[in-house]
Amino acid sequence: MPKLPSPCIGVCKFRRGDHCIGCSMTREQKALSKLAKKGKARRAFVTLVMAQQAVMGGYRHWDAAYAKRCAKKGVEPPEPVKAA
Template sequence: MAKKLPSPCIDVCKFRREGHCIGCSMTKAQKKMFKTLKRPEHREGFLTMLIHQQNDLGKYRHWTPAYLKKCAKKGMAPPPVLS
């Protein structure tokens, strides 16, 4: 069985940008929602949405390298949306 993509959270968790985390750009509701996503395609879709959200909000260039490092640490290949 394939491993699930890890959470986009990079363990910063400071909600200062209009309710968005300064580390990953997720809101508290989005963090809670990600935990309920079980299917890989749903998690990949969420990551695609999150990347667009980060681009719209700006100041999240640090997230991609941190998330790729998290995936590598868990022994996962990078998700296609980051390739």
């Protein structure tokens, strides 16, 4: 079974309080994402990033870009996280 891709969508511009404007990850989170290689760990990490995006707001473009990456790999992305 193919693994879930990284939440990075290839923008990599750190502005919003040291968060990437493409995926919301910090540089430290990007480094950690490379360590989450197993299925459950990767899915949990992507869900964490999605929750972060929901709280921060302004990352609606990410959903479509990430869904496209997942489709290329033949995997289902995690369910979207709703802001509280």
